[in-house]
Amino acid sequence: MSVRVRFAPSPTGNVHIGNIRAAIFNWLFARHEGGKFLLRVEDTDLERSTPEAIETLLECMDWLKLDYDEPAVYQSKNTQRHLEVADELEKKGFAYRDSRGGEGECVVFRMPAEGELEFDDLVKGRMRKKAKDLQDFVIVRSDGSPVFHLANVVDDIDMRITHVMRGDDHVENTFKHLELFRAIGSKAPEYVHLPMIVNNQGKPYSKRDGAAFVGEFREQGFLPDALFNFLVLLGWAPGDDREIMTRDELIEAFTLDRCKTSAARFDIKKLTWMNGEYIANQPREEFKKEFLARMARAGLPATPLFADLDSVLDPVQPRTKTYSDIPSNCIYLFTDDFPFDEKAVNRRLKKEGVRELLLEMAEKFETMPDFTEEALELIIKEKGESLGGMGAVVHPVRVAVSGVAEGPGLFELLVLAGRERVCARCRKAAEMAD
RNA sequence: ACUCCCAUCGUCUAUCGGCUAGGACAUAAGGUUUUCAUCCUUAAAAGCGGGGUUCGAUUCCCCGUGGGAGUGCCA
Secondary structure (H helix, E strand, C coil), X not given: CCCEEEECXXXXXXXXXXXXXXXXXXXXXXXXXXXXXXXXXXXXXXXXCCHHHHHHHHHHHHHCCCCCCCCXXXXXXXXXXXXXXXXXXXXXXXXXXXXXXXXXXXXXXCCCCCCEEEEEECCCEEEEEEXXXXXXXXXXXXXXXXXXXXXXXXXXHHCCCCEEEEEHHHHHHHHHHHHHHHHHCCCCCEEEEECXXXXXXXXXXXXXXCCCEHHHHHHCCCCHHHHHHHHHCCCECCCCCCCCCCHHHHHHXXXXXXXXXXXXXXXXXXXXXXXXXXXXXXXXXHHHHHHHHHHHHCCCCCCCCCCCHHHXXXXXXXXXXXXXXXXXXXXXXXXXXXXXXXXXXXXXXXXXXXXXXXXXXXXXXXXXCCCCHHHHHHHHHHHHHCCCCCXXXXXXXXXXXXXXXXXXXXXXXXXXXXXXXXXXXXXXHHCCCC
């Protein structure tokens, strides 16, 4: 029988990285096994499951390229079926009506009173629980609506799910679910419980710990492939020393026996590093598209003041860690109205003789015959020798032209900026000097 | 309180009884570079504690400790 797995999120506005990680594992498993990956939207909480929330969910799936193989199932459409099953269970004596909660009559599923319940988790191994440690549980609320446990199991049956892969926090539920399958008379799927993603305190990773929702990572300028790659490595490893892997490599290598059993902390620094690697290797056209979008959003022009966009992007792309740092990192290439970094100004401009130096260099730049990298290097080197090192010229000029202390190679930068701008900026910065 | 789960460098992880415990991120030092990023070299950095099983335990078992999860109308 071929593998059928599902991702079953409740659409509550944003998709948590823990949930999407579960989705990724399901997706990889399905693709590795040549099975089906399905989406079931558990939208039974009508108040929180707004159309916008569902839209957000689908966008996340799309962004991460988690394609599913059959039309999405909406759980709220199956309510009748859930209630029929509850009726059946009640008729057969597996469930009973009770009003102990006081809110009216609900339907309660009867758990075994004694004995031991067990199942083999494909990652965690054999799980056992004494029957007396599990209580009966509500499957239909007093308002007539089916509860998660019931709906989840019935839908898994109807969707012919073969493997349920979900968060660790569901292990206890699994004992209940297994009893439901048994009572309904249906073969239960295999179960796989994935460790949680936690914060520095070991608690479930939440919005308080930083970006916690897929949309936030997208907003902050992470690539879907980088996030995907990073998340897979939380709780799974290929066994060799590979870390940056393509989708195909991940699909090829992904097996359940390499999943971990312990919780993993979310390390944004490593994600950022990985994202930088992905950006550096991104096709120029893709980078350009995102670059322009970010510039537009920041209200900056789409075309550089000088040179063409590609020349400007050459030094920018390999230095970009996340898209969100694009506007501030290259604003000086697109407008003369750029900010000066205070530290850089204090360190490189507010020094004895810098004013004169900048004016002199502006003069030299203006009069040199060819404004090329080679010629610039000669001139700057020459001037530097009289000042005890090229740095004495390079640093002030860099800050004068870009406002910041880091960036592309200076000669490259000057040529990009063009003679006219360089001279103007040197003279303007000279006023800030000393 | 009870039940269950988990436990290797700061972090993510490798190790399926033989380990001088490997890799990556982060950190530190050095080299390359005009700066930053990159790149190269190097350093520091781990088996929670106690018992057992074994010729030999990070690896298997038990106890403790720590963390997490769950315990009838959330999912």
